Amino acid sequence: MSRKCSYSRETRETRVEINLDIDSRGDIVISTPIPFFNHMLTTMFSYMNSTVSLVAIDKNPFDDHHIVEDVAIVVGEALDRCLGDRVGIKRYGFVVIPMDDALVLVSIDISGRGGAYIELNLRRESIGGLAIENVYHFIETLANRAGITIHVKQLNGVNTHHIIEAVFKGLGMTIYEATRIVEPGFVRSTKGVLDG
Incomplete structure (x- = not known):
């Protein structure tokens, strides 16, 4: 089985397109x-064991906010579409990622109820053109659009690059784990649905 989807979004500020296959490990092409x-998105999709093509164009390049937000919207919407009715998925994913000095916990619930709970101590204002505040914004927007509860907690570390990269590795690994089909036809919820 392969869960594939495409999604695009165009506003006066950006144009973002994605083609995503969450069940096939293949080429990862990211252009923002x-x-x-780009590095973090490539990392996340690589650890999701996915095939993806994502292109984001900034029509009004004031800063990085609009691109980060709209990419998160598109990734979240695409993931939601790939999952469909979420029948049979494991639902939960949890990992603690070490990366040199950094140690980061990521835990998710594909519940249909989007929410992000983030505890990071990041010391730089930006890195490689990405404002640190937009790391939080990406996770929050992704969580809301995909209907996923995401918890991220820094347990150790001082190097901003290492901490953020551990976060994106953790997101990829937990999304992969939680989206696996483990019980076909069964919904892992006492409500009988995973739609929020």
Whole structure:
């Protein structure tokens, strides 16, 4: 089985398109105007064991906010579409990622109820064209659009690059784990649905 989807969004500020296959490990092609964001998205999708093509164009390049927000919207919407009715998925994912000095916990619930709860101590204002505040904004927007509860907690670390990269690795690994089909036809919820 392969869960594939495409999604695009165009506003006066940006144009973002994605083609995503969450069940096939393949090429990862990421193009945004933010170098470090490209690195983190590539990392996340790589650890999701996915195939993806994502292109984001900034029509009004004032800063990185609009691109980060709209990419998060598009990734979240695409993931939601790939999952469909969420029948049979494991639902939960949890990992603690070490990366040199950094140690980060990521835990998710594909519940249909989006929410992000983030505890990070990041010391830089930006890295590679990405404002640190937009790391939080990306996770929050992704959570809301995909209907996923995401908890991120920094347990150790001082190097901003290492901490953020551990976060995106953790997101990829937990999304992969939680989206696996483990009980076909069964909804892991006492409500009988995972739609929020």
